[in-house]
Amino acid sequence: METRDALLELRRDLGLSQEEFAQRLRVTRQAVSRWETGETVPSTDTLKEIAKTFQVPVDRLLGYPAGYCQSCGMALTRDGERGTEADGSRSEAYCTYCYQQGRFLQNVTMEEMAEHNLQFLAEWNRANGLDLDEAEARAGLLAFLPTLKRWREAGGTTE
Structure with a gap:
């Protein structure tokens, strides 16, 4: 698109x-x-x-498909990474680590999700050829997460 x-x-x-x-x-x-x-x-x-x-x-x-989890922001490149709806079908919006059987697995705030994601910072930096420090990454996550469906609908609060 x-x-x-x-x-x-x-x-x-x-x-x-x-x-x-x-x-x-x-x-x-x-x-x-x-x-x-x-x-x-x-x-x-x-x-x-x-x-x-x-x-x-x-x-x-920019026309890119919504190919990332609408809860944590993880790229969804394969069907196996997608969560499941209550009827067992693959979720179009959420990853398997956030969403299964139509429910979120973590009862967290948006800020807690950002902190969880920061645990994978070193791996992400290597994969993307970057060297973001933790403060930059936290600021980026806290700017990005509110754009995702889960946090827009919940207003950034606990699910």
């Missing part, structure tokens, strides 16, 4: 007209129209603002 399609889908999912979408972002309706037709692409700063304003991951705006 291209950015133009992702923006159009987001706006429609929110039930907003181009004018209403533009007003919330303090841009013109014409700018929104040009984004949706692919005539132009929003700047990086504008994409960040759209993500923040409408509480969606920037990845969604």
Whole structure:
């Protein structure tokens, strides 16, 4: 999916007209129209603002599929990594470590989830060729987790 399609889908999912979408972002309706037709692409700063304003991951705006757990943020690259719904079917949204049989396995706050994820920081740094320190990683997680479905719906509180 291209950015133009992702923006159009987001706006429609929110039930907003181009004018209403533009007003919330303090841009013109014409700018929104040009984004949706692919005539132009929003700047990086504008994409960040759209993500923040409408509480969606920037990845969604860039057209990437929601291929990560909507609870912990783990990449979901194989079906075996996906949790299960109450009826036994594979979850489209959550990993097997967070969600099984239609229920979350951890009764945690968003902050506790971030701390749990930090336990895997060294492994993640190696896999991604990065060297984030713990403070940077914590700040990044606490900015990212609220964009995920579980935390948007729960308001960051204990499930």
